[in-house]
Amino acid sequence: MRFIFLTILTALLVVFLNPIAPYWAVMLGIGVVSALIYPNGIGGWMGGGLGMGLTWLGQTIYLGIITSSSLPNKMGELMGLGSGMSLIGVTAVLGFILGGFSGWTGVLFRNMLQKQTKDIYRG
Amino acid sequence: MKYSSFVLVLVLTAGLAFLVSRPFGQIPPLAPLLDPYHGFWQNSFSEDQLAEDELSMNNLTGPVEVVYDENLIPHIFAQNDLDLYRAQGYITAKHRLWQMEFQTMAAAGRVSEIVGPIAIDLDRMTRRKGLAFGAELGFKFLQEKDPETLSLVEAYADGVNQYIAQLTDARLPVEYKILNYRPEPWSAYKSLLLLKYMSDMLVGDRDLEYSNLRKILGEAGLNRLYPDFPKENDPVIEKERVWDFQPVTVNKPDSIAYPDDALTMGVLPQPTEGTGSNNWAVSGSKAKNGNPILANDPHLSLNLPSLWYSMQLSTPEHSVKGATLPGALGVISGFNEHIAWGVTNATRDTRDWYKITFKDDARNSYKYGSEWKATDFRIEEIKIKGEKAFIDTVVYTHYGPVVYDRTFKTDRQDVNFALRWVVHEGSNEQRTFLMMNKAKNHGDYQAALDHYSAPAQNFVFASKSGDVAMRIQGKFPLKWAQQGKFLMDGADPMMEWQGYIPNEHNASTLNPPRGFVSSANQHPVDPSYPYYVFDHTFEHYRNRRLNRRLTELNQITVEDMKGLQFDNYNLQAAEALPVMINLLGTHQVESAEAEKYLNELKSWDYFADPSKKGQTLYSIWFAETAESIWRDLMKNEVPLVRPTNYQTIELMTGSPNDPIFDIKGTDRIETAASHVQIGFDSLLVAMKKWEVEEGDYSWANYKKTTIQHLVPTFKSFSATNIYTGGGSGILNATGSRHGASWRMVVELGETMQAFGIYPGGQSGNPGSKFYDNFISVWANGEYLNFNLRSKEQTEGVLFKTVFKKD
Numbered sequence: 001m002r003f004i005f006l007t008i009l010t011a012l013l014v015v016f017l018n019p020i021a022p023y024w025a026v027m028l029g030i031g032v033v034s035a036l037i038y039p040n041g042i043g044g045w046m047g048g049g050l051g052m053g054l055t056w057l058g059q060t061i062y063l064g065i066i067t068s069s070s071l072p073n074k075m076g077e078l079m080g081l082g083s084g085m086s087l088i089g090v091t092a093v094l095g096f097i098l099g100g101f102s103g104w105t106g107v108l109f110r111n112m113l114q115k116q117t118k119d120i121y122r123g
Numbered sequence: 124m125k126y127s128s129f130v131l132v133l134v135l136t137a138g139l140a141f142l143v144s145r146p147f148g149q150i151p152p153l154a155p156l157l158d159p160y161h162g163f164w165q166n167s168f169s170e171d172q173l174a175e176d177e178l179s180m181n182n183l184t185g186p187v188e189v190v191y192d193e194n195l196i197p198h199i200f201a202q203n204d205l206d207l208y209r210a211q212g213y214i215t216a217k218h219r220l221w222q223m224e225f226q227t228m229a230a231a232g233r234v235s236e237i238v239g240p241i242a243i244d245l246d247r248m249t250r251r252k253g254l255a256f257g258a259e260l261g262f263k264f265l266q267e268k269d270p271e272t273l274s275l276v277e278a279y280a281d282g283v284n285q286y287i288a289q290l291t292d293a294r295l296p297v298e299y300k301i302l303n304y305r306p307e308p309w310s311a312y313k314s315l316l317l318l319k320y321m322s323d324m325l326v327g328d329r330d331l332e333y334s335n336l337r338k339i340l341g342e343a344g345l346n347r348l349y350p351d352f353p354k355e356n357d358p359v360i361e362k363e364r365v366w367d368f369q370p371v372t373v374n375k376p377d378s379i380a381y382p383d384d385a386l387t388m389g390v391l392p393q394p395t396e397g398t399g400s401n402n403w404a405v406s407g408s409k410a411k412n413g414n415p416i417l418a419n420d421p422h423l424s425l426n427l428p429s430l431w432y433s434m435q436l437s438t439p440e441h442s443v444k445g446a447t448l449p450g451a452l453g454v455i456s457g458f459n460e461h462i463a464w465g466v467t468n469a470t471r472d473t474r475d476w477y478k479i480t481f482k483d484d485a486r487n488s489y490k491y492g493s494e495w496k497a498t499d500f501r502i503e504e505i506k507i508k509g510e511k512a513f514i515d516t517v518v519y520t521h522y523g524p525v526v527y528d529r530t531f532k533t534d535r536q537d538v539n540f541a542l543r544w545v546v547h548e549g550s551n552e553q554r555t556f557l558m559m560n561k562a563k564n565h566g567d568y569q570a571a572l573d574h575y576s577a578p579a580q581n582f583v584f585a586s587k588s589g590d591v592a593m594r595i596q597g598k599f600p601l602k603w604a605q606q607g608k609f610l611m612d613g614a615d616p617m618m619e620w621q622g623y624i625p626n627e628h629n630a631s632t633l634n635p636p637r638g639f640v641s642s643a644n645q646h647p648v649d650p651s652y653p654y655y656v657f658d659h660t661f662e663h664y665r666n667r668r669l670n671r672r673l674t675e676l677n678q679i680t681v682e683d684m685k686g687l688q689f690d691n692y693n694l695q696a697a698e699a700l701p702v703m704i705n706l707l708g709t710h711q712v713e714s715a716e717a718e719k720y721l722n723e724l725k726s727w728d729y730f731a732d733p734s735k736k737g738q739t740l741y742s743i744w745f746a747e748t749a750e751s752i753w754r755d756l757m758k759n760e761v762p763l764v765r766p767t768n769y770q771t772i773e774l775m776t777g778s779p780n781d782p783i784f785d786i787k788g789t790d791r792i793e794t795a796a797s798h799v800q801i802g803f804d805s806l807l808v809a810m811k812k813w814e815v816e817e818g819d820y821s822w823a824n825y826k827k828t829t830i831q832h833l834v835p836t837f838k839s840f841s842a843t844n845i846y847t848g849g850g851s852g853i854l855n856a857t858g859s860r861h862g863a864s865w866r867m868v869v870e871l872g873e874t875m876q877a878f879g880i881y882p883g884g885q886s887g888n889p890g891s892k893f894y895d896n897f898i899s900v901w902a903n904g905e906y907l908n909f910n911l912r913s914k915e916q917t918e919g920v921l922f923k924t925v926f927k928k929d
Contacts (some may be wrong), residue, residue: 018160022292024140031136059159069167071297071890077839078301091157091164094143098154101136108129 003043009033010051010099018055026052027102034106041107048103053096060088151303155292163300165293166890170195170218173294174922180285182209182278183928188914189214191921194907195885195893198435198444200914205278207438208452210926212282212309215432219449219887220286221296222428224306225833227313227450230320231255232505237302239508247515250503251526254323256519257546258316264549265311272554276311279452283309297889298834317450318553322546322578324423328474329659332764334381334609339759348766348783351657352650354773357667359469359581359595359642360630362649368628370653375603376617382478382610399662400467401669401688401854402583403641404591406634411678414872415585418684419456419465422856423864425830427841427895429883431455431865435912436560442911443560446865446881453556456867458877460911461563462586463869467642469579469595470658475606475620477522477613479539486518486528490614496521522613523547541613543620545598550576565590565633572596573626581642587871593640594631595647599624602655624654639673641666643854663769664694664852681876684868689904690854691731696741699772700724703744706779706796707803716807731855733823733848740820742850743809748775748802752795755787768852775799823847826859830882830898832889840889845882847902855904866906878906 013029021029030048039047064072064084072084081087143154156162170191180187185202187210192198197214201207215223228234232249234242249255265273287306299305337345356362400421407413423430428449435444436454445457456465480490481498488495499519506512518525522541529539551574558571568584572594575582579597584590600607600620611618630648632640645666647656672687704725711717720740727737745768752775753765765771774781779795786793813820823846832840849855849862856862862882870876882901886893900907 018158019293022161023154023158024144027136027140056159060164063159063164063167067167067169067172067890069169069890069892071163071167074839074889075163075297078837087157091159094153094157098139098143101132101139105129105132105136108125108132112125112129114125 002037002039003047006034006037006039006043006047006103007051007054009037010048010103011055014052014055014095014099023098027098030099030102031106031109034103035110036106038110039107041104044103044105044107045100046103048106049096049100052099052102053092056095057088057092060091064088146303151301156300161292163297163890166297166300166888169891169893170886170888171921175924176922177925177927179929180209180213180282180926181929182281183926185928187926189924189926190912190914190916191923192912193919193921194433194896195921196433196435197885198437198912198914200437203438204275207436208275209278209282209285211434211436211447211452212279212284213286213926214282214434215447215449216283216286216309218885219428219432220283220290220306221298222833222887223283223317223450224309225298226320227316230258230316230323232503235505235507235513237304237508240510243505243507243513246505247503247513247531248526249323250505250515251517251524251531252323252542253517253519253524253544253547254319255316256501256524257319257322257544257548258312260547260549261315261319261551262312264551265315265553268549269551269554272551272557273311275452275557276314276553279314280309280311296887298837301837302834314451314553317448319546321448325468325578326474326544326546327660328472328476328607329764330472330474330476330607330610332762333659335759335761335763337381337609339756339763348770349659350770352646353661353663353769355663355667356646356649357670358646358648359593359666360632360648360652361635361637362651363637364630364632364635364649366651366653370628371601371622371625373601373603373621373655375606376615379617380612380615382612399470399644399665399856401641401643401665401856402465402467402581403639403669403673404463404583404585404593405639405673405676405679405684406591407589409638409673409677409679410870411680412870412872414870415587415589415591416679416681416684416868416870417458417463417465417583417585417591418688418866418868419467419583420688420856420863420866421456421466421468422862425828425857425860425862425864425882427830427832427883427889428887429864429881429897431881431883433879433881433885433909437914441561444877444909444911445867445879449887451556452553453560455556456865457560458867458869458871458875459560459562460875461588462568462584463871463875463877464559464562464568464585465583465867466580467583468644469581469597469642469647470644470660470662471579471597471599471647471656472607472658473545473577473579473597473600475543475600476540476610477520477543477618478610479518479520479522479525479541479613481539489520491521492614492616520613540610545577545600548576548598550574550598552576564588565592568592569594581644581647583640583642585869585871587873587875590634591640592631592633593642595629595642596626597629599629599654602657604655605657606655608657628654637674641669641673643669659764659767662852663767665854665856668692668694668854681868681870681878685866685878685904685906687854688863688866688868689849691848693729693731693738693741693850693853695768695772695852696727696731696738696745697729699745699775700727700729700741702772702776703748703799703802706775706799708796708800710800710803711807714807716810717803720806720810731822731848731850731853733846734821735848736821738822738848738850739825740806740810742825744802744806746802747805747809748798751798751801751805752784822850826850828857828859828862828902830895831860837889842882842895842898845898845902863901866901867909868906869909875911877909877911879909880906 232246402419404417431446555575576598643665849857
């Protein structure tokens with residue numbers, strides 16, 4: 001549940017923050033959101049990753065549709081990736097990795113702040 | 124454990140974020156490039172999708188309206204000149220910022236800053252040629268003598284800088300993102316530098332090669348193979364022109380001792396073959412509608428973003444439209460409500476070399492007559508991307524910079540050559556264009572040209588009042604016959620230029636009886652012109668074809684002029700091919716391939732249309748034949764230049780048994796026929812290879828016209844294999860990398876009817892639909908409507924932007 005919540009919030013964060021801030025500021029934001037929502041480690045990784053990766057993927061596809069530009073293909077060729085499609089993939093994967101690490105870092109940060117409770121019998 | 128895992132992952136995350144923000148070798152930083160909100164994806168937008176209705180600009184005195192037509196051609200309406208050029212700077216930067224900056228970086232010898240050590244030699248050469256030095260002098264000239272022009276150039280720079288100041292990452296041109304740098308502020312100096320860069324592109328010299336040829340062939344041999352005037356001279360200014368002035372006297376020294384060293388320096392890059400232009404104007408008496416018609420098509424390197432950017436610039440006092448050079452003010456080739464003008468390169472040897480004898484290794488002084496003259500040192504710091512800067516010391520003499528010395532491009536420690544070039548003198552070309560933009564008649568045109576120094580141009584002119592004119596304008600050194608054809612001794616004061624040809628003695632004509640004026644980079648004048656004129660690269664074919672057609676045509680229409688700009692008739696082939704076929708005789712008569720190719724050649728109509736095979740076969744055959752003829756000469760291991768194709772064909776036709784054709788070291792005596800046959804054998808070999816590898820050898824497929832991005836390795840930003848005809852020496856001079864970079868035809872009637880096109884698009888952004896949308900129109904020989912627009916006109920508007928003062 002928290003993982004889904006983090007995914008959605010990350011996506012919203014990317015949509016609203018990324019246009020005015022560079023990717024590293026978005027990464028910081030994802031870390032904070034992830035620390036607040038506090039899923040488990042895998043949830044943080046997947047939530048941040050999917051949130052950012054999918055939004056980047058969606059944005060590249062959206063730009064492709066509204067501009068019909070040949071630039072992604074030209075860039076794909078220039079970078080030796082063949083086509084714009086592979087570049088969409090690379091962008092999404094990069095977004096996923098950056099978001100994933102940020103989400104995971106947020107969770108571990110929150111972990112660190114949690115009080116160590118000892119000697120409690122949880123039955 | 125919690126702490127350490129957090130720190131570990133934090134370090135990993137931060138490391139990753141850092142890593143993707145850094146370049147790896149030539150690979151740009153990945154995250155800023157791929158970020159869909161700031162990276163290259165944002166360059167997918169075309170300009171109409173980013174249209175702004177209103178923008179604010181500092182330092183304006185009133186509102187400025189910019190109306191874009193459907194081809195993204197901006198029409199700027201301002202209240203005064205300062206506002207106009209400020210807006211021109213802003214708008215040009217908006218569409219062409221990367222290009223204008225890149226070109227001035229190249230002109231300043233700063234390419235290494237962008238691409239790394241690979242460009243050091245190029246940068247050293249640029250700086251040693253003194254382009255930046257010339258621009259500095261030009262800037263000083265404006266400060267001292269023409270503050271009015273300077274204030275306009277500064278307003279333009281302010282416009283560019285206001286655009287740069289508000290530029291977001293998303294809108295940054297994609298080339299900056301890939302090459303990982305950012306624009307720096309523009310300045311008036313950079314605009315001047317750009318005009319020097321044009322000189323560099325268009326001016327060459329063959330002093331070194333001619334010096335070597337003189338040694339090898341002797342004076343008589345040289346004059347025979349490289350005559351000053353061709354047999355059939357069809358000059359820019361009509362032969363009948365009477366020179367009604369008293370020429371300035373030039374004193375030729377009694378004896379001339381040329382430096383006689385074995386000369387093997389690396390040669391300066393020369394303007395590439397195919398660089399040239401056509402322009403002409405027909406008077407109303409030859410035109411169907413009774414109005415003068417003017418045409419201009421400069422042939423330059425075909426590049427993307429295009430060298431040209433179209434604009435209309437209007438104030439309540441004037442309205443001018445045509446092709447601008449991004450980075451320079453005003454329109455360079457265009458028309459206004461009263462006149463039209465155009466430019467072609469006025470080829471002439473205005474670059475001379477002087478051998479410098481230094482007193483000692485310190486190079487503080489050099490021999491000049493009986494004295495020692497002091498030198499200046501200019502320290503050039505060439506910054507290099509990713510490396511320590513390279514320091515180059517260039518010695519300056521009163522002639523100019525010592526380009527070749529012990530540290531640069533010579534294999535001899537004692538060979539020093541200084542370059543004398545008008546580019547190194549203060550000048551004011553910008554003023555010419557600003558005045559021309561507002562000219563109303565022939566007198567205004569003449570006054571505008573008086574400010575123009577370099578690169579020398581043939582300025583064609585036509586006015587609504589019925590005048591047609593041509594003036595060859597540049598600052599031309601006064602030379603005695605043969606001066607500057609060879610390297611000269613800088614220690615001998617008699618070798619100095621003796622001043623300049625006065626502007627009013629520059630060759631010109633107004634309303635000649637033949638009813639037209641024209642130029643195509645050929646010899647400027649008839650031998651009756653009282654000053655010495657020399658160049659190696661004068662055109663011999665386009666000019667004759669053009670003048671023949673203009674003489675034949677009557678009742679001329681705009682369509683005829685468009686047709687002439689797209690004329691593919693290969694006059695050289697028409698003159699040479701029958702001779703070659705005759706000289707070939709029965710050689711290879713038994714070969715089926717030979718018969719096939721020969722039949723194609725015989726049935727060819729000499730038009731270099733894209734589908735023609737004869738043009739391909741001829742171009743290979745002639746090139747191989749000429750190569751064979753001059754192979755012996757070119758075997759000498761010093762820089763040399765071959766006789767022109769015109770002279771080669773002249774020899775083949777007129778004296779096919781001349782000893783010049785004999786190949787040394789063979790038992791028999793070769794004639795022109797032997798070379799034609801050798802050339803034909805080479806053609807068969809080349810065609811066999813081509814047919815196996817490529818198949819189709821129609822002309823367009825063979826010449827593969829390419830419009831290349833300014834960074835040649837950005838191949839996907841270039842347009843390749845364009846289906847279009849023409850070639851070097853043909854009026855439609857579109858070769859594989861050079862050609863008509865702008866075509867304009869203007870009929871000067873009651874209202875101006877104008878048409879224009881260039882191979883590119885208004886946008887400099889490879890992601891925009893306006894980046895290359897003109898190319899197919901251009902390749903088909905079609906044009907866009909270029910009529911002047913009024914502010915109120917509503918049809919065909921893409922969008923409008925109003926600049927309000929801030």
